[in-house]
Amino acid sequence: MHTFEELSALFSEKFDKSHFPDTPRTLYEPNDYFLSLGGKRLRPILCLMANELFGKISSDAWQVAAAIELFHNFTLIHDDIMDKAPLRRGKPTVHTKYNESTALLAGDVMLIRAYQYIGTIDVTLIQRILHLFSHTAAEVCEGQQLDMDFEQRADVTFDEYLTMITQKTSVLLAASLQLGGILGGGSLGNLDLLYQAGKKIGLAFQMQDDYLDAFGNPEKFGKQAGGDILANKKTFLLLRALETATRGQKEELDHLLRGNEPEKVNKVLKIYRDCKVDEWALELKSRFLSEALQHFDDMAVVSKRKAPLIELAQQLVKREH
Amino acid sequence: MHTFEELSALFSEKFDKSHFPDTPRTLYEPNDYFLSLGGKRLRPILCLMANELFGKISSDAWQVAAAIELFHNFTLIHDDIMDKAPLRRGKPTVHTKYNESTALLAGDVMLIRAYQYIGTIDVTLIQRILHLFSHTAAEVCEGQQLDMDFEQRADVTFDEYLTMITQKTSVLLAASLQLGGILGGGSLGNLDLLYQAGKKIGLAFQMQDDYLDAFGNPEKFGKQAGGDILANKKTFLLLRALETATRGQKEELDHLLRGNEPEKVNKVLKIYRDCKVDEWALELKSRFLSEALQHFDDMAVVSKRKAPLIELAQQLVKREH
Numbered sequence: 001m002h003t004f005e006e007l008s009a010l011f012s013e014k015f016d017k018s019h020f021p022d023t024p025r026t027l028y029e030p031n032d033y034f035l036s037l038g039g040k041r042l043r044p045i046l047c048l049m050a051n052e053l054f055g056k057i058s059s060d061a062w063q064v065a066a067a068i069e070l071f072h073n074f075t076l077i078h079d080d081i082m083d084k085a086p087l088r089r090g091k092p093t094v095h096t097k098y099n100e101s102t103a104l105l106a107g108d109v110m111l112i113r114a115y116q117y118i119g120t121i122d123v124t125l126i127q128r129i130l131h132l133f134s135h136t137a138a139e140v141c142e143g144q145q146l147d148m149d150f151e152q153r154a155d156v157t158f159d160e161y162l163t164m165i166t167q168k169t170s171v172l173l174a175a176s177l178q179l180g181g182i183l184g185g186g187s188l189g190n191l192d193l194l195y196q197a198g199k200k201i202g203l204a205f206q207m208q209d210d211y212l213d214a215f216g217n218p219e220k221f222g223k224q225a226g227g228d229i230l231a232n233k234k235t236f237l238l239l240r241a242l243e244t245a246t247r248g249q250k251e252e253l254d255h256l257l258r259g260n261e262p263e264k265v266n267k268v269l270k271i272y273r274d275c276k277v278d279e280w281a282l283e284l285k286s287r288f289l290s291e292a293l294q295h296f297d298d299m300a301v302v303s304k305r306k307a308p309l310i311e312l313a314q315q316l317v318k319r320e321h
Numbered sequence: 322m323h324t325f326e327e328l329s330a331l332f333s334e335k336f337d338k339s340h341f342p343d344t345p346r347t348l349y350e351p352n353d354y355f356l357s358l359g360g361k362r363l364r365p366i367l368c369l370m371a372n373e374l375f376g377k378i379s380s381d382a383w384q385v386a387a388a389i390e391l392f393h394n395f396t397l398i399h400d401d402i403m404d405k406a407p408l409r410r411g412k413p414t415v416h417t418k419y420n421e422s423t424a425l426l427a428g429d430v431m432l433i434r435a436y437q438y439i440g441t442i443d444v445t446l447i448q449r450i451l452h453l454f455s456h457t458a459a460e461v462c463e464g465q466q467l468d469m470d471f472e473q474r475a476d477v478t479f480d481e482y483l484t485m486i487t488q489k490t491s492v493l494l495a496a497s498l499q500l501g502g503i504l505g506g507g508s509l510g511n512l513d514l515l516y517q518a519g520k521k522i523g524l525a526f527q528m529q530d531d532y533l534d535a536f537g538n539p540e541k542f543g544k545q546a547g548g549d550i551l552a553n554k555k556t557f558l559l560l561r562a563l564e565t566a567t568r569g570q571k572e573e574l575d576h577l578l579r580g581n582e583p584e585k586v587n588k589v590l591k592i593y594r595d596c597k598v599d600e601w602a603l604e605l606k607s608r609f610l611s612e613a614l615q616h617f618d619d620m621a622v623v624s625k626r627k628a629p630l631i632e633l634a635q636q637l638v639k640r641e642h
Contacts, residue, residue, distance in 0.1 A: 023463075024466050026467075026469075026470050027462065027463055078425055078426070081422075081425060082425060082426070100403075101402075101469055102466070104402060105465060105466055107429075108432070109463075111433075112432075115451070115455050118451075119448060119451040123444055123445070124444070126447055126448065126451075127447065130439075130447075131437075134436050137433045138430055138433050138437075141426050141429050141433065142430075144426060145345050145347055145348035148347075149347050
């Protein structure tokens with residue numbers, strides 16, 4: 001069995017090379033560039049860890065892990081175009097460094113490359129893997145569309161937000177675990193538990209992200225505190241505040257959201273605290289994490305094999321950056 | 322055996338329905354809209370015809386034909402964004418009717434849906450189909466990138482243009498035929514001939530397109546004559562003219578391309594005619610067609626089974642619009 005750090009090193013060893021032909025450079029250099037920006041490689045490692053629950057990591061699991069990471073990077077390249085984001089991991093995004101058409105096409109070919117990796121695995125498993133992979137891919141697109149739709153709406157409910165985040169973020173973590181489990185020959189019961197656990201980890205992860213953006217220590221977090229508030233971004237925190245605020249607080253919040261006064265962040269944070277949104281967020285995050293851990297606990301797998309996944313889930317949600 | 326018209330009707334019967342879930346409408350309505358604009362459905366029909374060379378059309382061939390048509394529509398949606406095209410088949414393009422982000426995501430999910438159809442076929446064939454499909458998909462992206470690169474360059478050679486058109490247009494026709502052949506159990510020799518024939522049909526088709534744009538009867542062609550000339554688009558004709566013109570003609574051509582004088586189209590057409598580019602184009606188109614027909618002839622398949630494909634190839638290249 002391997003820890004996150006060990007798998008991270010092993011995955012890098014295999015993955016950190018070009019995944020593309022040499023030419024045309026105008027198309028593939030942007031792909032190489034974007035992948036060179038790195039990342040936590042969380043999703044492929046979840047796949048590998050889930051695979052290792054059931055035995056030695058299979059060669060197919062490495063292929064599917066690569067496919068997952070390429071798929072994730074495809075979504076980032078295209079999301080960055082849609083969000084008009086200038087930076088990703090502190091470096092220029094593909095559409096900024098090159099241009100939008102190249103970024104669009106680089107994303108397309110990254111997705112196709114992901115399917116090429118899927119195409120190499122054992123034929124007895126390929127249909128199940130392809131089905132889950134494509135179903136998840138479509139859900140992630142749906143989540144991104146809902147996210148864009150919500151930007152235009154003032155009446156998004158907490159449940160709608162939960163659905164959107166589940167599709168945009170959680171299902172890929174869930175599928176990463178289940179894909180690894182399928183390749184490991186996991187039982188249907190265990191595969192379902194892996195998927196449910198992944199969804200909960202995704203939600204806890206997003207909650208942590210929203211919380212840190214508002215209440216995190218900017219020095220540790222490495223970003224301006226209150227960025228989401230300044231951008232009027234819908235987050236777990238804002239939606240909870242809008243649902244629980246008194247009429248007076250809600251009016252003040254609506255007023256603050258419409259304007260851009262210098263004290264906006266602090267005033268919004270005060271309302272969050274007055275509504276106990278901070279406490280609620282930590283509690284809900286803990287609940288998501290406990291539920292994920294319970295799913296791991298329920299799996300019919302020797303306990304010690306579960307240790308790396310449990311450790312990773314706890315670390316992810318504890319992170320301060 | 323079925324003619325193009327018969328297969329066209331049969332394919333429409335199966336294909337003209339929604340290929341997507343109901344929600345989110347904001348994502349899937351644009352996909353339904355774009356597919357409702359129709360098209361010749363040439364590529365899926367090539368797949369079906371190739372499949373029928375070897376026997377009754379298989380249920381897998383219908384699935385792969387649908388995947389091919391969805392893939393083709395994915396490329397159109399994304400190409401329209403890159404080309405900033407306002408219209409497609411006389412109707413607003415997806416990014417014009419909705420917005421660029423929605424068009425980007427609608428294209429992404431159209432590609433994913435294509436793979437979902439591939440995922441349903443017989444497991445003994447899925448790896449070969451997936452391999453050819455993905456390899457072709459990547460080549461089409463490469464062709465589109467080269468096309469964009471060439472817009473920025475004044476020194477594109479005829480051979481480079483041929484490579485670009487082969488990737489952007491021909492390989493998908495070639496792969497459509499070969500995919501149908503693989504599903505029909507064609508021998509490696511026959512499969513190779515199908516692929517080579519498809520490539521040649523694609524080149525003849527593009528040559529016809531370039532020719533009609535310059536020399537076609539605008540009433541039959543339904544477009545303004547000389548559109549490519551006005552847009553300074555690199556075409557078979559322009560590249561041939563630049564390669565064969567005298568120094569004087571070349572200087573005049575360069576001068577005309579830089580400007581936008583009222584008589585630009587007629588003056589360029591005159592140079593084309595003086596360089597006999599029109600005759601050359603018709604000859605080269607005939608040569609591509611003959612080569613395609615020769616490949617069909619060489620296939621070890623009962624002659625009468627080849628009739629619909631031969632008829633289709635001839636019609637495609639004879640078309641006046």
